[in-house]
Amino acid sequence: MTPRRQSSRAPVTSPAVATVFTTVLTQGPVSRVDVARRTGLSSAAVTKAARPLIEAGYLIERDSEQSGIGRPVSPLEVRADREFFLGVKVTDRELIGVVTDLRARMLVTKFRPLPSRKPDAVVDGIAEMVTALLAESKAYKQRTHCLGVTVAGDVDRDTGHVRYSPFLHWRDVALGGLLAEKIDLEITVDNDVKAITVAERWFGDGVGANSFALVTLGTGIGCGLVVNGGVVAGSHGVAGEIGHIPVFGDGPVCHCGATGCVEAIASTDAIVAQARTATGEAGLTMAEIVTGARLGDTALRKVFARAGVAIGRGLASVANLVGPERIIVSGEGLDAYDLFADEIRETFATQAFGAAAQCELILRPLPFEEWARGAAAIAVQTLFLS
Amino acid sequence: MTPRRQSSRAPVTSPAVATVFTTVLTQGPVSRVDVARRTGLSSAAVTKAARPLIEAGYLIERDSEQSGIGRPVSPLEVRADREFFLGVKVTDRELIGVVTDLRARMLVTKFRPLPSRKPDAVVDGIAEMVTALLAESKAYKQRTHCLGVTVAGDVDRDTGHVRYSPFLHWRDVALGGLLAEKIDLEITVDNDVKAITVAERWFGDGVGANSFALVTLGTGIGCGLVVNGGVVAGSHGVAGEIGHIPVFGDGPVCHCGATGCVEAIASTDAIVAQARTATGEAGLTMAEIVTGARLGDTALRKVFARAGVAIGRGLASVANLVGPERIIVSGEGLDAYDLFADEIRETFATQAFGAAAQCELILRPLPFEEWARGAAAIAVQTLFLS
DNA sequence: CCGGTAAATTAACTTCGTCAAGAAATTAAG
DNA sequence: CTTAATTTCTTGACGAAGTTAATTTACCGG
Structure with missing residues (x-):
């Protein structure tokens, strides 16, 4: 066990309290009845569970705003x-x-x-x-x-x-x-x-989804997976290695030893390397490559396009295998990744099987602080x- | 809801009863203390939960066999x-x-x-x-x-x-x-x-595994996935479509419209088709292809080898992505599939990332009745x- | 026959949540 | 201004389910 001191302050003492706390935490201000409706608890249970949380200062009651017929609600909110x-x-x-x-x-x-x-x-x-x-x-x-x-x-x-x-x-x-x-x-x-x-699950684009995948693009390419109510851990410590899914039979050999990995084609390092060989300029930096591609250099654009295809195939693999509700694709400075967003979406659409293509694709940047x-x-x- | 008549006979009324029942069901004859140890319940709870199950005739007490010091155990067993x-x-x-x-x-x-x-x-x-x-x-x-x-x-x-x-x-x-x-x-x-x-999860090779995958080879190629305590369902009704994971960039076009799917290379239909073009004999049956390959026909063997590589890459994708404890690969008459078992294992070993290669691979036939x-x-x- | 020992059972208690009744806070109507 | 209607929230009795601790049970060995 991690050395943890007994936090007597811990506000959560029972399943119901945890449910109430997390729903208020993630669903913003909610009335007690609303919490009850969304969780399946009785409203009495919500009242009881909310009390200690309020007393401990973790939740506060807001004043109700719109008022209709009947007793006005007093929404619960997290005291951030x-x-x-x-x-x-x-x-x-x-x-x-x-x-x-x-x-x-x-x-x-x-x-x-x-x-x-x-x-x-x-x-x-x-x-x-x-x-x-x-x-x-x-x-x-x-x-x-x-x-x-x-x-x-x-x-x-x-x-x-x-x-x-x-x-x-x-x-x-x-x-x-x-x-x-x-x-x-x-x-x-x-x-x-x-x-x-x-x-993402509690505070981001994963809120409300029963299952989703978060793909991170960068030096490495990883993937977090939420299925059946939990983050997938991997029995041998490995999971979410979307970067090492083999998507091309003839792809380059990856640093992991396998052939055709997504990461060997679409990681930032791989893109730089491919751009350098494509142009013959050994000193190219990522910034230069991006601007070059933006200006229309076909060789460079091809490198990005291929990366997009590789990523799209990786995403399709995830969708076909676990069928998440959403996939969040998120790269360090996805501003650069606009160069292959289209390829990602197109490839995903063709390679996703049947209804798996309905999986929502969210592309957005991932600042380092995240x-x-x-x-x-x-x-x-x-x-x-x- | 499925039209289901109220089964008043239903023996399971509480979580603890369910836990006791399933552990006895899957772990064979077990003493009450053992059930308690394995599930984390108190032994008193096990006694209480077991009683209605015994009274309803679902469990029976066996006579203890080996006797040591102390009161002998009376193992519980399912009355099948x-x-x-x-x-x-x-x-x-x-x-x-x-x-x-x-x-x-x-x-x-x-x-x-x-x-x-x-x-x-x-x-x-x-x-x-x-x-x-x-x-x-x-x-x-x-x-x-x-x-x-x-x-x-x-x-x-x-x-x-x-x-x-x-x-x-x-x-x-x-x-x-x-x-x-x-x-x-x-x-x-x-x-x-x-x-x-x-x-498999309750009665087969999945017993005792926190996570596992079951891959079925045949006309279609599918995959059942158990993660976080449940079978993965897929939010849009699609999941486990390992057959439509793209593993080759230059592969044949699959009936699903995508390129390089496992199923387009390794399904029985695909194997037959490839064998026919490889040999030029349009009337070949699967049985003939298998015997031909067994007798050493190189063209036919190549077809099987390629199928094995495709499957191995698909399995590696599963292992890299969700990291199951075991993968059970199971085909209709895997007796035929012995022709590419080696390729499956080899490809898996090279394409699985790091510790994912420790994932246990079980290959075995799958009779139709299963x-x-x-x-x-x-x-x-x-x-x-x- | 008598401790010793571990399994199983029992009984008292605790915890958690539901249910049903009612209190609270508002609008709408007479 | 009073009363009814309506909805939210609260309260307290109750019940289900599981815990702990003591007790019983069934066997061993001397």
Whole structure:
């Protein structure tokens, strides 16, 4: 188990309380009867469950606005500044840290380079980041109890162990335990993509969906999957590796050793590499490639088009296999990815089987801070998850 | 809702009773303390939950065998002949029907050609099949209450509506309702692959796995997926369409309109077609192709090898995406599929990402009757599922 | 026959949620 | 201004389901 101090403040004590809390959290201001209707609980149960939450300051009653016949509603709302949460995402070269409120809205964002990838150095860096974030406001220092930390790779969320992280060159690092020695907060460590999926599920485009997929484009290409009420974990620590789905029989060999992976064609690195060989200019940067393609360079446009096809095929695989309600495609600076949005949609439409093509495709950018917001979201989640 | 008569006999009245029943059902004879240990219930709760099940005749106490120190255990076991279940699978050309016991073991199997695919004719056929199956034994007639019917395609299990079934050329057929008019049993209609997945989950190779996939090879190529404690349904009625995952960029055009689908290369039809073009002999049958390949015909062997690669890539996609504990690959007469078992395993091993390759691969044949057994399994499931 | 031991049972208690009745806060009508 | 109508919210009795702790049961070995 992650070293966690008993949070006697924990507002959630029973299933019904958790249901009420999460519905108010995600569905905005709602009246008690509405909560009852949406959850299937009795209105009496909602009243009872709401009381301790109100007393603890997590929910507040708003004044009703429109009034019809009968007793006016008194909608319940989350008191977002009741508690603050920290999220830190560890990348291979920097730390991204945020302070958020209860609804995972970012209040402060900080970036800080990572001099070394050694576990000790990373732990120190995170501790410093935490201090710096909390120093931003007295309120943060007083009302922050949870920290979420995310890392790319295979993480055991329950123990806080990082089993394997290729980007950091880590194997079996007890990150949760090391952090707990230096930081006096309830700490949760998890995989970065899973975390950002949790954020979408509770506070983003995943709200209201029974199942959805979140695809992240960038140096790596990952995918978070929500099915049957939970984020898919993967029994051997691997899941959502949409980047390593084989979509082309004759594609280039991926760094993972397989052939025709999406990531070998559509990751930022792969795009740069392909653009360089296509043009013969070895020093091209991503920015130059994007502007070149925008100006109409056919060779460069072809590289993007091919990437779009690869991604579209990957998305179709997800849709055909698990049939999510929505797929959120989200890249670091999807402004650049407008160059293949059309190809993604077209390929998806032709390769998705039957009704799977009805799956809603949302393309939108993913600012770097969002990754840290995901980390904060898993910290928020500790409030109401077991 | 499916027209279902109130089964006052339903033995399951609470979550704990369901847990006890399913653990005894799937884990064979188990002592009460063991059930408690495995489920996390208190032993008192197990005693209480077991009593009504024993009184209703669903569970029996066995005599303990090995005796150590202390009071000897009295293991609980399912009384398999307490109740019988019917399963009928509707294919495009015949009906397959079975009688099973509580543990979904097949007791009788019947095949019957389907003269017409019209809904009325199918309903009549199923009714006749039911009569014939029940006529096999007086006990069946007395102690059968549930019928499961499965169909390929998009089925709404809750209403018993077949939304779309390409093989039967059906669209919006209220099969459940039509059957209920003629058959005096509790009827459940579901998708065939989902049903057979349920059978594996409770009574087959899926027992004990938190997540697994069942891949069926044949005229179509499908996949049932169990994740987060449930069979994946697909929000638009589509899920598990592993056959339409695009794995080759340059593959043949599939009947679904997409390119490079697994099914366009590895379905029985596709194999026959490819074998015919490879050899130039237009009249080749599957049996001839198999024997030819076994005798070493290189052209034919290549066809099988390519199919194996396509399947392996599809399996790798599943493993990379959802990370199941096991994948059961199961074809109609996998005796023929021994011709590409090696390619499947090899391709899977190279294309699975990292730890996903640890996913256990089980290859084994799938006799036709198994499909009907799946139908019976969803009938059994009604006993303890809501 | 008498402890020792582990399984199963029992009984008292706790927790959670429903139900049904009623209190509260408003509009609409006489 | 009073009364009815209407809808939301609250309350308290009740019941279902599961827990803990003590007790009984059924076997062992001396």
